[in-house]
Amino acid sequence: MVMKKKENNKKHDSNWVLLNKKRKVLYSSDSVADVFQKGQEYPYGKVIIEQRFKPGTCFF
C-alpha cells in the first residue's frame, strides 16, 4: 500500500509572500528583505508582495 504524502499546509505560512497575478504563492519568507529581493528576479508588475497578517493580529 502506498501512503499518500500529506501536503504541507504550512509551506507558505511565512509572514511575507510573493504572489503572481493569479495569487499563487511563488515565494515566502519571514524576512521582508528576502521577499523584496526575490521579487526583483521578475519583470516589474508580474508579481506583487504581500504581508500575511495572522487572523486576529492587532496593531497599536
Add this chain to the structure above:
Amino acid sequence: MSHSPLLKFNFTYDDRFGVPLIPITFFHKNGTRTQLLNNAILDSGAYEITIPKALADMLGLELRPRSNPVHTAGGLIEACTATIDFTLGRGGRFVQYTNVDICVMKQCPAVLIGIHPIFEDYTVTIMAHQQKCILEPKEK
C-alpha cells in the same frame, strides 16, 4: 520632498486584516523600483512612513540618526531616518513621491503609512464597515 499631481484613490482591502491597507512601491537607492507591496498599513497613529530596517538595508538606503526619540505602543525604541522615493497606487494610477523622509525601525511589524506625507496631502476617509479607504487630494 516633491510629488507628481495627486490623484483620488478608492482602495478596498481584505476584511480578514481589519486595518486599512494600501498599495505602495518603493525605489532602491539606485533608482530601481521594487515590486508592488499590496498591503501597507494606513496608520494615522504613525507620524511618518515606517519600514523595517531589513527592508531599508535591502533598498540601500542611507540611515541617519534621529534627533528625537521614537515612542511606540511598546515603549521607547531605537530608530533611524532615511530618505526614499515611492509611488502610491496600482493599476497604472500612481502618484510619485520623491525624497521623502521616513522612519526606519529594527523591530517594525509592518510597513506603516503615517501622517507625513499621505495624511498631509489627502483627506483620508476610512470606511471600516465596507473595508474601503478613500484618499481625496486636499485642495491647495
